Structures are given as C-alpha cells and as structure tokens.
Amino acid sequence: MARPNDEVAALFQEYADLISITGGDAYKARVYEKAARSISGYHADVSALDVKGLQEIPNVGKSIAEKVAEYFRTGSVSAVDELRAKIPAGVRRLTAIPTLGPKKACVVYEELGISSVEELTDAIHAERLRDLKGFGPKTEENILHGIELLQSSGNRVLLDAAMDLAEDIVAELSRVTGCRRCTYAGSLRRLRETVGDIDVLAAAGSSSALMQAFTELPYVSEVVAHGEKKTSIRTTKGLAVDLRVVPQASWGAALQYFTGSKAHNIRTRELAVHQKLKLSEYGLFDAETGKKIVSRTEQDVYARLGLPWIPPMLREDRGEIEAGLHGELPDLVEETDLKGDLHTHTDLTDGLAPLEEMAEAAAERGYAYYAITDHGPNLYMQQMTKERILAQRERVRELDGTYGKRGKRRGMRLLHGVELNIDPDGDVDWPEEFLDGFDLCVASVHSHFNQTRGALTRRIVRACENPYVNIIGHPTTRIIGKRPPIDADLDEIFAACARTGTALEVNAHPDRLDLRDEDILRARRHGVKFAVDSDAHSTLHLADMRYGVGTAQRGWLTKDDVINTWPETRLRRFLRKGRGR
Ligand code: DGT
Numbered sequence: 176m177a178r179p180n181d182e183v184a185a186l187f188q189e190y191a192d193l194i195s196i197t198g199g200d201a202y203k204a205r206v207y208e209k210a211a212r213s214i215s216g217y218h219a220d221v222s223a224l225d226v227k228g229l230q231e232i233p234n235v236g237k238s239i240a241e242k243v244a245e246y247f248r249t250g251s252v253s254a255v256d257e258l259r260a261k262i263p264a265g266v267r268r269l270t271a272i273p274t275l276g277p278k279k280a281c282v283v284y285e286e287l288g289i290s291s292v293e294e295l296t297d298a299i300h301a302e303r304l305r306d307l308k309g310f311g312p313k314t315e316e317n318i319l320h321g322i323e324l325l326q327s328s329g330n331r332v333l334l335d336a337a338m339d340l341a342e343d344i345v346a347e348l349s350r351v352t353g354c355r356r357c358t359y360a361g362s363l364r365r366l367r368e369t370v371g372d373i374d375v376l377a378a379a380g381s382s383s384a385l386m387q388a389f390t391e392l393p394y395v396s397e398v399v400a401h402g403e404k405k406t407s408i409r410t411t412k413g414l415a416v417d418l419r420v421v422p423q424a425s426w427g428a429a430l431q432y433f434t435g436s437k438a439h440n441i442r443t444r445e446l447a448v449h450q451k452l453k454l455s456e457y458g459l460f461d462a463e464t465g466k467k468i469v470s471r472t473e474q475d476v477y478a479r480l481g482l483p484w485i486p487p488m489l490r491e492d493r494g495e496i497e498a499g500l501h502g503e504l505p506d507l508v509e510e511t512d513l514k515g516d517l518h519t520h521t522d523l524t525d526g527l528a529p530l531e532e533m534a535e536a537a538a539e540r541g542y543a544y545y546a547i548t549d550h551g552p553n554l555y556m557q558q559m560t561k562e563r564i565l566a567q568r569e570r571v572r573e574l575d576g577t578y579g580k581r582g583k584r585r586g587m588r589l590l591h592g593v594e595l596n597i598d599p600d601g602d603v604d605w606p607e608e609f610l611d612g613f614d615l616c617v618a619s620v621h622s623h624f625n626q627t628r629g630a631l632t633r634r635i636v637r638a639c640e641n642p643y644v645n646i647i648g649h650p651t652t653r654i655i656g657k658r659p660p661i662d663a664d665l666d667e668i669f670a671a672c673a674r675t676g677t678a679l680e681v682n683a684h685p686d687r688l689d690l691r692d693e694d695i696l697r698a699r700r701h702g703v704k705f706a707v708d709s710d711a712h713s714t715l716h717l718a719d720m721r722y723g724v725g726t727a728q729r730g731w732l733t734k735d736d737v738i739n740t741w742p743e744t745r746l747r748r749f750l751r752k753g754r755g756r
C-alpha cells in the first residue's frame with residue numbers, strides 16, 4: 176500500500192495548488208509544498224504520530240500537524256475540502272495536464288470558459304489562447320505536449336506504487352490456508368517503468384478461499400469479475416488487479432504465460448510450434464497426442480524449448496530469445512552487486528536529512544563507499560558557496576571510514592562530490608581548479624529543456640568533455656507522465672560519453688528511471704559505462720535503488736557495465752578520467 180506519508184504529502188501538495196488557484200497567499204502555498212516534501216521523506220509513519228511527534232518533522236508546524244491528525248482521525252481535512260468546493264470541476268480537470276499550472280488553468284477557465292481538456296485542445300488549435308496575458312505560441316506548444324502526455328500515460332501507474340500494493344496483496348494471500356504459492360506476474364514482474372494492471376498468480380488445490388480473501392482486502396472498491404479461475408478488482412485508488420489461481424502442477428507454465436510480455440510469449444509459442452509442441456498457460460504439450468510434457472517450473476518450460484531460464488526483465492522480445500538459443504544471455508547486474516551510491520543529497524541543499532543520517536543509513540545497506548553530491552551554486556535557491564561545500568568536505572573527511580565498521584577494518588568510504596548544473600551552453604558551476612578538489616562530479620540539466628536539438632546535444636557533449644565531470648545525472652530529465660525527455664541526439668551524447676570516460680546515470684527515482692531501458696540498450700552498444708544512483712533526498716529514497724537496478728537489467732546491463740559495482744580502486748581510476756595522478 177502507498178505509505179500514509181505519501182498520502183498526506185499528496186493531500187498537502189493538492190492543498191498548495193488549491194491555494195494558488197484560488198488566489199490565496201503564495202507564501203502559504205509554499206509552506207504546504209515544503210511540508211509535503213518533508214512528510215514524504217520522513218522516516219517514521221506519520222499515521223502513528225501524535226500532534227507533538229508530527230511537529231518534530233522539518234517544516235511541520237502546529238497547524239499542519241493538526242491537519243495530519245485530522246486526516247487520520249476523520250479521513251479528510253476540512254480546510255482542503257472547503258477549498259476543493261470553491262474550485263469549479265472544470266479547472267480541476269484542466270490541472271490534470273502536467274504542463275498547465277493551476278494559475279494558467281484558472282485564467283483559461285475564467286477568461287474563455289474552458290472547462291475540459293478537449294475544449295482546451297480546440298481553443299489552442301483555433302489560436303484563441305494567444306490574446307491571454309502570459310500565453311504565447313511556446314505556451315501553446317507546451318500545453319499540447321502536456322495533453323499528449325496525459326493521454327498517452329492512460330491509467331498506468333508508476334512502478335513503486337504498483338509494487339507496494341502487489342507486495343501487500345501477495346503477503347495477505349500467502350497467509351490464506353491452502354495457498355501453496357503466490358507471486359505477482361505481468362509487467363510488474365518484468366519491472367516495467369509503469370504498470371497497467373497488477374497480475375497476481377497463486378497455486379492452490381481449490382481457489383475459493385483465495386478468491387474470497389482477495390475480494391475482501393480492505394482497499395477493494397469494486398469487484399469487477401468474480402470467478403473460479405480469475406477474479407478482478409479495482410482498488411480505492413483506481414488500480415486494477417487480477418488474481419488467477421492455478422493448480423500447483425501448472426505453476427511454471429502459468430507463471431511463464433502471465434509474466435509476458437505478449438511479444439515474448441508469441442516467440443516462445445513459435446518455438447514450441449516448430450518442435451511440434453503446444454505451449455499454453457496450462458503447460459507444454461505434445462501437439463499431436465495432447466500429452467502434457469512439462470508445466471511445473473518455468474525452468475522446465477524454457478529448457479524443453481531449448482532455452483535457459485530467461486530473467487523476466489529481458490522478456491520483451493528485444494533479442495533475448497536469440498541470445499538464449501546461442502547461450503549468450505547477459506549475466507545481469509543485481510542489487511547485491513552494488514558497492515555504493517554515487518548521487519545523493521543532504522540538508523545542506525535540498526535533501527531532508529543531515530550528512531550523518533544519510534551516511535548511517537547508507538552503511539546499513541552494506542555499501543563499501545558512498546558519495547555525497549549536493550547541488551552547486553548555480554541551481555537557484557540552493558545557496559551553495561565554496562565555503563559551505565568546503566566545510567562539508569571537512570566533515571566528510573572526518574567521518575570517512577567511521578560508518579559500518581567491522582572490527583579493525585575501516586568502514587564505509589565517503590566520497591565528496593557535487594551535482595553540478597549544466598547551463599544552457601554546457602558550462603558548469605565552478606572552474607576546473609576548484610572541481611579538482613572533489614572525488615567525483617555529477618553534472619545534470621535542470622532547466623532550459625526546450626532548447627533546439629542541436630543546442631541540447633552540444634550542451635551535454637560539452638559537459639562530457641569537461642575533464643572533471645564523471646557522471647551525467649538523469650540524462651534526459653524526463654519525469655514519467657509529467658515531463659517528456661529532452662529532444663537531443665542521444666547517439667551523439669552516448670558516443671561522447673564513451674570517448675571521454677563519462678558515465679551515464681540510471682537514476683533510480685521511480686518518477687524518473689532515467690536513462691530508461693531502451694536508451695540504456697543503445698548506450699551500451701556505444702561502450703558507455705553507467706552509474707545506478709538513488710539521487711536520494713532522504714534516507715528512505717536510498718531504497719529506490721531496486722528500481723534503478725530493475726531498469727538497468729531491462730537495459731541488459733552486467734556488473735562490468737555499472738561503475739558502482741566496481742571495487743573502490745577501479746572506481747577511483749575511472750573517476751580520474753585519464754587525468755593522471
Ligand atoms: P500491463 O498490464 O499493460 O502493464 O502489461 P502486462 O504485460 O502485465 O499485460 P496484461 O496485464 O495485459 O497481461 C499479463 C500477461 O498475460 C502478459 O504480459 C502476457 C499474458 N497475455 C495476456 N494476454 C495475452 C495474449 O493475448 N497473448 C499472449 N501470448 N499472452 C497474453
């Protein structure tokens with residue numbers, strides 16, 4: 176289930192939006208935005224805290240704490256409800272467009288009476304927005320792009336939200352008497368970045384107890400279909416979940432079938448046909464006699480088709496069948512291979528936790544090294560200075576090796592880094608002499624996403640050519656369902672990375688997953704190395720690494736491709752970028 180913290184954070188974010196839409200105090204809106212972020216990143220479950228405990232959370236004062244308490248006591252917050260009631264439903268529909276802020280939504284509603292996404296599209300095509308203050312051709316283009324994003328994302332949910340729910344359902348169903356096996360399949364098992372619906376599979380002699388328990392889960396809002404083999408529900412948050420129950424003997428065939436993808440299944444079925452076999456969710460059969468050959472495990476099914484077991488993350492018909500037949504499947508990187516995290520923040524900039532807490536949490540994950548990379552001065556509002564970052568460096572050096580100590584051996588190594596901002600020309604925050612003092616530099620694009628393709632490409636290539644830039648952070652800057660990837664010539668960037676010894680990040684934040692799987696596959700062909708990083712802004716985000724690793728696996732990456740699986744000495748050599756020393 177979504178954490179109570181995220182529920183409250185979403186509510187306060189909405190409240191902040193509502194305040195700005197209704198022309199309320201901009202300062203107050205910001206206060207709630209900040210509180211939303213703090214609550215989302217807070218380590219303790221807010222539903223278990225009293226008003227006093229809630230006020231320990233950074234950016235949460237008495238009045239906000241009381242609203243949180245009210246929410247868990249009554250299920251809603253009256254102040255939020257009051258503002259909701261003031262907003263016409265039309266404006267609310269418009270604010271679902273990711274590129275249309277609440278302010279502009281209000282303007283088009285009030286000035287032109289537009290109250291639906293369709294009406295807005297028509298108005299843009301009729302150029303009716305041009306006369307409004309603050310609107311121009313560029314705004315129109317952005318809004319149209321946002322509408323496209325909104326429509327293409329459909330009802331898909333982000334991987335982490337689907338995972339939280341699925342893990343909860345699997346745990347609940349596994350407790351039901353008679354349940355022999357239970358797991359999630361479908362796109363979630365393949366760790367796709369978004370999930371259309373969750374497919375849960377269980378094995379049992381009789382399905383009725385499982386189906387019953389499934390429909391009675393507390394967050395079920397609607398039972399869409401209730402059958403002996405398959406039951407479908409919808410949750411209160413609008414997620415669709417299918418449960419299929421199969422006999423234990425068909426487990427492997429069913430798991431293979433319902434894991435998909437459809438494209439992969441078509442290929443495995445073709446392989447079966449060529450061998451005069453028939454493959455279905457019930458098993459692999461002799462096509463002529465109908466006699467069952469195998470069905471108990473996925474391994475059995477693949478083996479009989481002449482294939483090794485194929486990891487679900489590869490099952491997209493992107494060459495895995497051919498590679499499997501030739502014994503050339505990649506030995507995929509795993510979360511346990513990671514020796515460290517190379518992009519993380521502290522409360523010196525926009526992180527929520529102090530350095531000490533971040534390092535402590537990182538050491539608990541068993542890391543051998545850990546890099547602190549707060550923002551440089553060029554990112555607005557971060558107020559970074561040379562003095563502040565040098566003071567941080569001193570503290571990093573003091574703490575180096577003190578976390579996760581075992582016996583006499585030195586504990587986790589702390590690397591002092593920075594996340595530089597790649598400006599529109601490809602320059603970064605500080606001159607080379609100063610960058611020389613860092614153990615590593617991440618450099619990322621944080622603004623001016625709409626430059627021309629040529630300018631964006633040159634900009635990032637220039638950053639790669641900086642002898643101190645080691646990792647390009649969240650390379651395409653996309654936010655899934657909200658902001659499209661930048662339009663740059665990725666192949667040119669990949670070539671520059673390979674040539675200069677600059678790694679590309681696989682940012683593990685579930686909203687980003689940037690680079691994405693297909694781009695990773697392409698970059699890898701250029702010989703690029705990768706860093707799978709959490710970009711954590713709180714101790715909780717360190718665990719997002721699992722999604723970054725999943726994405727890396729979908730991009731066919733091995734341990735050797737990922738620099739933060741390497742031993743420290745090899746990593747440090749890479750970070751010198753051929754500068755000598
Ligand atoms: P989603 O839910 O859109 O994120 O994607 P999936 O891959 O989970 O797709 P879903 O839920 O429609 O079906 C789950 C799996 O069941 C799918 O990956 C493969 C299998 N499957 C479903 N329909 C078909 C089909 O018509 N043919 C084949 N070969 N397999 C199917």
Ligand code: CA
Binds near residue numbers: 372373
């Ligand atoms: Ca599915």
Ligand code: CA
Binds near residue numbers: 361372373374417
């Ligand atoms: Ca499904």
Ligand code: ZN
Binds near residue numbers: 518519520594648
């Ligand atoms: Zn960052």
